[in-house]
Amino acid sequence: MSSFPSSFFQALTEALGADAVQTGQAIAPRHHSDWSGAPPVQPLALVRPRSTAEVAAVLRLAHAQGVPVVPQGGLTGLAGAAVPHAQGIALSLERMNAIESVDAAAATLTVQAGATLQAVQEAAGAQGLLFGVDLGARGSCQIGGNLSTNAGGNGVLQFGMMREQCLGLEVVLADGTVLPMLRPMLKNNTGYDLKQLFIGAEGTLGVITRAVLRLHPAPAAKVTALVALADFEAALTLLGRLQQRFAGSVAAFELMWRDFVEASLKWQSLREPFDQPHAFVALVDVAGSDEAGLRAALEELLGEAMEAGLAQDAVIAQSQAQAGTLWKIREATAELPTHMHPPINFDVSLPLADIGRFAAQCRATFDARWPGHTAVFFGHVGDGNLHLSVDGATVDHDEAGVERIVYDKVAQFQGSVSAEHGIGTHKKPYLGASRTQEELAAMRAIKAALDPKGLMNPGKVLG
Amino acid sequence: MSSFPSSFFQALTEALGADAVQTGQAIAPRHHSDWSGAPPVQPLALVRPRSTAEVAAVLRLAHAQGVPVVPQGGLTGLAGAAVPHAQGIALSLERMNAIESVDAAAATLTVQAGATLQAVQEAAGAQGLLFGVDLGARGSCQIGGNLSTNAGGNGVLQFGMMREQCLGLEVVLADGTVLPMLRPMLKNNTGYDLKQLFIGAEGTLGVITRAVLRLHPAPAAKVTALVALADFEAALTLLGRLQQRFAGSVAAFELMWRDFVEASLKWQSLREPFDQPHAFVALVDVAGSDEAGLRAALEELLGEAMEAGLAQDAVIAQSQAQAGTLWKIREATAELPTHMHPPINFDVSLPLADIGRFAAQCRATFDARWPGHTAVFFGHVGDGNLHLSVDGATVDHDEAGVERIVYDKVAQFQGSVSAEHGIGTHKKPYLGASRTQEELAAMRAIKAALDPKGLMNPGKVLG
Known part of the structure; x- marks a missing residue:
């Protein structure tokens, strides 16, 4: 079952305890994939550390052995970033789910990565405060995943995305180095704002273990x-x-x-x-x-x-x-999966003034190719974010054809192929529609600088 | 006067025209330093490109020749980041000062780096909109410098710092590669948010040439x-x-x-x-x-x-x-330089709840060492940002002694040695009070990845 040397497996178990390391059939199938619909993959092991020190121990061991590591949060991502690597370990943050503190006067909250979004919302609410991000998966998704994908959702127009809620971040790098960037301050111009790199990196640069989040007064x-x-x-x-x-x-x-x-x-x-x-x-x-x-x-x-x-x-x-x-x-x-067969979903972002034209042109192109097709257009338009869903059964199940039409038009309007869901594996083929080769090369240089062995969530985002 | 090979100087002049390249005494003294009070330095040349393509040409030539480049904006910085390198060229953005467009419906503005903050404020105001950053140097400071230092100022409590105003950024890397990340969208989760690295990097990772800025409705x-x-x-x-x-x-x-x-x-x-x-x-x-x-x-x-x-x-x-x-x-x-001899100024950031204690402890320590000293405490306390100024004449002109007291206490309270002014050269010795060695090592790895020859503003921030 495992291609790890037994010494590696033994070292993991010694570092975390036997109950924190599972292999083979003992790994619950829900850890094999996420909500993206990507094909499930069984990792060689699932580890469930209880602390930042344990995360660091796992990464040090994996780094020494050259084993890929895929961080997992609530597994509600729609782009496939949390799907395991068959020759690697899945690292679940689910046991690190404490709300460590709420400072009501300063309107900040310190939390471990595995806490659910809903737990954060409730802890803020108990102090008459509001956490600025909300989305449908709130009961399952975890703060670490929200940060790693720079989640958006319903509150962006007023409060911004996860990036705007994050004052501090503790991250473990691929080699086990801990960056404890947890100072709870609004203003901190001391060198590069490293935490920004890990927000939205979908686990490809390190593992987010704790965060200081900003809260807002709850409106009456x-x-x-x-x-x-x-x-x-x-x-x-x-x-x-x-x-x-x-x-x-x-x-x-x-x-x-x-x-x-x-x-x-x-x-x-x-x-x-x-x-x-x-x-x-x-x-x-x-x-x-x-x-x-x-x-x-x-x-x-x-x-x-x-x-x-x-x-x-x-x-x-x-x-x-x-x-x-x-x-x-x-x-x-929520009804899309029931009434479309299946829905082909998009999460694109466009210059605000162009959204109407973009939607009309997409519809006209669909109409010309698939007369009588079904598509619905909606979205957080205040943020420039358009969602559209096309009924696969009405477009000859030509998902790639629909994607090509939409993403070509996104490129033409200088938009983004992913407004809020991220890239994962699902949108990797279309990243070039929103990013130049030079931008991708700069991202790869940064990836190589922070993860020289390429062990953090390999094949995701940049691939 | 110049230690450049003449071929390099000739190539610069050919690329930009003779009027855009100055050397020796022809360089206006104001380009020798900034508002930090750092000792003036005459660069080997001052170049004043008119376009992104010209900036790229300068950096390509400097990269090939191994010549250091110091970007210069309005030269109002208080940390010394824009002071020239004696063996390098100063690259002034002052000719790239166009407000390229204002999109009132989308509330965005596209601008070249050399435009003054005031020009941006006025262009926004002409459309009934407001730019969220304001500070005393508005008539002289330039948007590229505001971005490179992640400027703060008077509007942070409501609108955040420069980082929060920036939707897109065009940057030229050390080797002349242009990253045209100018898509004017609020939401864009397509790989690493590279622009965040250059905001606040004080010119050590590349040259900011253009930006898309977010505007807000002007309150009535x-x-x-x-x-x-x-x-x-x-x-x-x-x-x-x-x-x-x-x-x-x-x-x-x-x-x-x-x-x-x-x-x-x-x-x-x-x-x-x-x-x-x-x-x-x-x-x-x-x-x-x-x-x-x-x-x-x-x-x-x-x-x-x-x-x-x-x-x-x-x-x-x-x-x-x-x-x-x-x-x-x-x-x-504005009266501090007149009435303190001279003022020893601080721009620190602290967890909100600790600011009162921090200030009281600083004062008590000053009092014990320099009875009868003069110090004033004030600041953007809503942002956690405290300024304090100590009259040098009342503390035996022991600037280093005062700094040690303040920055030790900043470290003790887990604060920041620079809330909004940046590091430059002035605060480099104290960076360790706000950043761990591991964090600094990660910054150096990123610097090496994007600027392998170390030519971008060498000796600043990380040094």
Whole structure:
């Protein structure tokens, strides 16, 4: 089963204890893959260290022996970065799941990499504070994975991505060297900001073991509205007015194209939110301390937008339950795997002004090649982030063909092939659409400098 | 005068034209140093390229010849990073000063590195937008230098430092390779976020030539208050309440210790702002769209704080002129060189909760060693950033002794020896107080990977 020399296996067991090292059939199958749908791979061993010192011991041993190491968090990634290496060890952070401290006055939280996003959110909430990142996998995904993939999600418009939440990071390098960059400060101009390299590196430069995260005051009130719009330009104008009026407090601006709204209503048996269908529907959240004032200001802004012909129609939720009903339309994404056969999903980023044209051109190209195809367009448009899902059954299951169309257009519009999900193995073939050869060469030089033997998550991202 | 081979000098002149290459006495003395007070150095040549292609040509030639290159922006740095190398060339970006475009809908601005901060602020303002970084040297400092030092300043509490304003960056590496990472997107998870390395690297990894910057809606209103406080803990509590009530809109929270207020009033012949002296005074700005509402909310919050004994006294400016008068107390920093002989200045960062203790311990240590010394404490305390200035004449001109006291204490409190000014040459001896040997080794490995001949701003930061 194992091609390790027995001395290596013995040294691992001695360093971590027998219960922290598993091999072969003893490794739970959930460690063989992630949510990307990539084919499962059984690693030679799964190790589950309990501390940074144990992570360092594992990496020192693997480095001496030349064994590849694949870090694993909650295994909810969509790009395949956590899929094991058949000749390597999978290093799970799941036992390092402590919230070590919350400093309410400074609004910071120190956490081990294996804590779930939800645990961090709850620890912040217990102090009247908010953690700025939220996403659907919150109960399973782990902070180390969120950092390693620079996760986005629902809060980016207001608070930025994981990178913006991270004040400090403890990292173990490929050779076992620990970089304890955990000083909880907003400002620290002392040489290169090394932690930035590991955020979004998908485990290819080292293992993230602990982090100091920034928290925000939890808003006392949030008001939700659904706005009907005739075209993409109107959506952009509305977004600009919202950000002007509610500077720093626009918590969501999710845009749904008609195809998405129609599919969502059908799949979930919901009623049309407006008297008639509209080309675009925007879901808006604004946050603040005074609910009545917030609602009045939003009513005024949307009233003006309707009078000016900018908005076609609008509804403001009068309760949290009503807000939930409006959000339900957007949450149809959970239904995609049930209703598309299978969905071919994209997570692209584009210059804000080009998103409307990009979507229209993608649709026209699909239409020409696969008349009657099904595709839905939606996304965190306030962040420049468009998601689209194409029903594989309606495009001859030509996933590569659809990807080529989308990513060629991303390259043409100077966009990104991955806004928030990362590269892993899944998007590696298309990295060149968003990065020049010179940029990739610089990344490889950095990889070689920090991981000269190429043992950290080999074959992922740069490959 | 020059130790270049004449062929190198000729090649430079051929590539850039004679008017872009100066040597010896023809180099204006202002290019010999920066605002750090470091001793001036005359470089072998000053080159002033007009384009990224010309910057690349200079670096290719210097790389082939093994000539050190020191990039220069507005020369307002306080750490000495832009001081020339006697055997190298100074590369000034001053001719690359175009604001290339402003995209008001997307709130982004594309700019060449040599544009001044003020030019960027004005270009944003012309579109009803705001650039999030502001600092005293705005009319002279250049965007490339602001990025290379990850500048901070007055807007950090609300908008973050330069790093947070930068969506894209064009960089020329030591060998002349251009990395055109200018895609203007908020979300772009495609491999390592290379631009983060160059931000704050003080020109030691390459030359920043262009950037895409993020803009914000310009707030329609801003209200300023001055609040008297009995102790540091009260200041922290007040800050927390402000951030809770005005989430995302607290634009300034500048704390001044009594020593600073007293010196400021004396130096500028200003009146005491309150009926009696207080241990601490906080200057607060809140921004928003509705001035009357903002003022009413701030009045309510400060009224409650006074009733609860949290604040000792408070005054809210009723006009922009009154706000200017309140701000004048904080702006005494411009008077430091006149009234201290000379000032020994610090820019340190500490965990928020420790700033009060840190300041008290520094003062006690100074007092024990130099009874009757003069020192003033102030800073962007909302960011964890404390400035302090000690009058050299009152501490036997023992600059090294004062530095040792302050930086030892920074190390003890796990703080940063440079919050926003950078390392340059000035703080190099103290880098070890904020960074471990392992962290410095990782930085050197990255430097070697991107600049194997060590020609980019040699001797700065890592040395």
